[in-house]
Amino acid sequence: MTFCPAPTMLGVRAFSEAPMILRDATAEDVPGILAIYNEVIATSTAIYIDDPVSLADRQAWFAARQAEAYPVLVATEGDAVLGYASFGTFRGPWPGFRYSVEHSVHIRNDQRGKGLGGLLMEPLIARAQTMGKHIMIGAIDADNAASIRFHERFGFEISGHMKEVGFKFGRWLDLVWMQRKLS
Numbered sequence: 318m319t320f321c322p323a324p325t326m327l328g329v330r331a332f333s334e335a336p337m338i339l340r341d342a343t344a345e346d347v348p349g350i351l352a353i354y355n356e357v358i359a360t361s362t363a364i365y366i367d368d369p370v371s372l373a374d375r376q377a378w379f380a381a382r383q384a385e386a387y388p389v390l391v392a393t394e395g396d397a398v399l400g401y402a403s404f405g406t407f408r409g410p411w412p413g414f415r416y417s418v419e420h421s422v423h424i425r426n427d428q429r430g431k432g433l434g435g436l437l438m439e440p441l442i443a444r445a446q447t448m449g450k451h452i453m454i455g456a457i458d459a460d461n462a463a464s465i466r467f468h469e470r471f472g473f474e475i476s477g478h479m480k481e482v483g484f485k486f487g488r489w490l491d492l493v494w495m496q497r498k499l500s
C-alpha cells in the first residue's frame with residue numbers, strides 16, 4: 318500500500334463504513350490528535366507527562382513540525398483521527414544529529430491491534446528516507462511490550478535501556494531506546 322500526501326483515499330476498511338484515509342495532517346486534525354495524546358497520557362506510561370495538555374500545546378507542536386518541514390501523518394475516517402505518526406529532531410538543534418530523527422506513533426484506543434500503526438509507520442519511514450535521514454529513533458517505556466514488539470517488526474533494534482530515568486504514577490520508569498537505519 319502506498320502513501321498519498323494529498324488526502325487521497327487508499328482503501329476501505331472491512332470493519333468500517335467510512336473509508337480510512339492516510340494523509341498529511343492539517344490544522345483541523347489537531348483536536349483529534351490532542352484527544353489521542355491526552356488519552357495515552359491519562360492511561361499509560363507511553364508518554365512521560367502526568368497531566369492532560371491543552372489544544373494550544375498541540376497546535377504549537379503542530380506548527381513547529383510544519384515550520385521545520387517534518388511530517389505529521391494521520392489516519393482518518395470522516396472527520397475522526399484514528400491515529401497519527403510524526404518525527405522531529407533528535408536531541409534538539411545539535412548539527413551533528415541532523416541525520417537522525419525521533420518519532421512517535423499513537424493509535425486511538427479503540428483502533429489498536431488492527432495494524433493501523435504499521436500503515437502509518439511505513440510512509441513515515443519512507444518520508445524520513447526521502448528527507449535523507451539516516452537513523453530513526455524511538456524512546457519507548459520499557460513496560461510497553463506491545464510497542465517494543467511493534468517496532469521490532471519494523472526493523473527497529475534496542476540500542477539502549479536507561480534505568481529509572483522516568484517517574485509517573487508513583488513509580489520509576491525505565492526507558493528503552495530503539496533505532497532503525499534508513500539508508
Ligand SMILES: CC(C)(COP(=O)(O)OP(=O)(O)OC[C@H]1O[C@@H](n2cnc3c(N)ncnc32)[C@H](O)[C@@H]1OP(=O)(O)O)[C@@H](O)C(=O)NCCC(=O)NCCS
Pocket residue numbers: 357363422423424425426428429430431432433434435455456457458461463464466467
Ligand atoms: C503501539 C501502537 C502504536 C501499535 O499500533 P497498532 O496499530 O496497535 O499495532 P498492531 O495492530 O501491530 O498491534 C500491536 C500490538 O498490540 C496488541 N493489541 C491488540 N489490541 C490492543 C489494544 N486494544 N491496545 C493495545 N494493544 C493491543 C496487538 O495484538 C499487537 O500485539 P503483538 O505484537 O503481540 O501482535 C498502538 O497500539 C498504540 O498507539 N498504543 C498506545 C500508545 C503507544 O504505546 N504508543 C507508542 C509509544 S512508543
